[in-house]
Each structure stands twice: as C-alpha cells, then as structure tokens.
Amino acid sequence: MSDILGKIYDFRRPDSLASKLRKKRFVLLKSLLESIPGPLKILDVGGTQTFWEKMDFLSQEAGQVEITLFNINEIEVNHPQLKVVYGDARDMKQFADREFDTVVSNSAIEHVGDFRDQMQMANEIMRVGKRYFVQTPNLYFPIEPHFLFPFFQFLPLSVKVWLIQRFKLGWRGPVSDQVQAIEAVDSIKLLSKQKLLSLFPNANLFEEKFFGLTKSLTVYDGWE
Numbered sequence: 001m002s003d004i005l006g007k008i009y010d011f012r013r014p015d016s017l018a019s020k021l022r023k024k025r026f027v028l029l030k031s032l033l034e035s036i037p038g039p040l041k042i043l044d045v046g047g048t049q050t051f052w053e054k055m056d057f058l059s060q061e062a063g064q065v066e067i068t069l070f071n072i073n074e075i076e077v078n079h080p081q082l083k084v085v086y087g088d089a090r091d092m093k094q095f096a097d098r099e100f101d102t103v104v105s106n107s108a109i110e111h112v113g114d115f116r117d118q119m120q121m122a123n124e125i126m127r128v129g130k131r132y133f134v135q136t137p138n139l140y141f142p143i144e145p146h147f148l149f150p151f152f153q154f155l156p157l158s159v160k161v162w163l164i165q166r167f168k169l170g171w172r173g174p175v176s177d178q179v180q181a182i183e184a185v186d187s188i189k190l191l192s193k194q195k196l197l198s199l200f201p202n203a204n205l206f207e208e209k210f211f212g213l214t215k216s217l218t219v220y221d222g223w224e
Helices: 002-009 017-033 049-054 115-128 157-166 178-186 193-199
Strands: 040-045 065-071 082-086 102-106 132-137 204-210 213-221
Touching (some): 017 213, 102 115, 115 132
Parallel strands (some): 040 065
Antiparallel strands (some): 204 213
C-alpha cells in the first residue's frame, strides 16, 4: 500500500502522479512567464530550490531571472539566481507594493492558519505581485495529501489525534505527544474551490484532475 501511495503522492519520485501533475502545472506557469518581457523578478512563497531545479527553470540565462524564496523556516540555497528571505506570509512587510513581476506559491496557503490567516496571505500576495500563480490541494479530494488517509480532513479532531498518535500517516507520525499531535493535524486547513476563489476573486482557475476528480486547484491572474 505504501508503494502505491508513493507512486501517487510522492513528488520526490519522478514517476509519481504528483510529479507528473506538478510538471503539467509548471507548463502552464512557464507559458505565462514567457509572455512577460525579461528580466523577471519572481517571489516564491514557501518555495525551495529543489522545486525550481526539478522544473528546469534555473537554466535561464544569467540576469534574466531572479527568484526570491520566502520562507518561515530555514532552507538551503546555493544557486546564483536564488536568494532567501525569511518571514511570515501573512505580513510580507519586507516588500513594496507590486515589487515582483510574479508571485508563485505551491501548497503553502493551507499551512498558514485559519481562513482569516489565509486571507491575509492572499492579500499580501496580491499586494506585492503584479501577477500571481497560487496552487493548493483540493479540500474535497478523497485522499488527504499530507496524511494520505481517506477523508482525513473531515474527521473530528479527536479522531485525527488518536490516529496520528498510533500510526504513521503519509509523511507524518506516529506522534506520541498529544500537544504535538494536535498541532500536527490542526495546522493544515485545506481550501475548497469556492473558498479559494473568494480569497482571489478576480482569478482564473486551473483544476488538476485524477480520474475525473479535482486533486488540486491553481488560481492565477495579472496576465492579459
């Protein structure tokens, strides 16, 4: 079972469904970026060097692309086209209005807190970027993508905590400490299509499908 789930969800594996869907998403992003005259200044909220390497975007001519990785936790970067800034995505006071040509964010907005926190992050993305491209897992996809457990997102908190304390679920657990277990399961707030569009009301929507079901959602705007 773990191997089957890995082939579906493990983006570290090039043969996984997650990697294939991510590459399709990046084809869309690349086509949008190519329509912007260079040099490009990109902000990736929650991003990593590995993501851009896997998508073969760091082969751009020197000086044509500058990517700022914005994270709350320390990450490793050793590429000349990348730099790191640390901070809170809900308040990116380090950056001026419309400072970046594009703001990109993959699977980050579900980690910042409740809907009010997500709204603060969305507002900051729209403030600092002339354009944006934001992806997040779909609340209503049957398998929760972080814990790889059917309908885990809809279970009562007490049941989630009981499960994560006793079993390894996806990439997490078991977590014996109750406080840490509560934090682990309550720190992810998946969004529905309706709620995501309410955060980005002028956005175009791209839905990634798996057997006819929407696995993840991407909103983007700012391109003519």
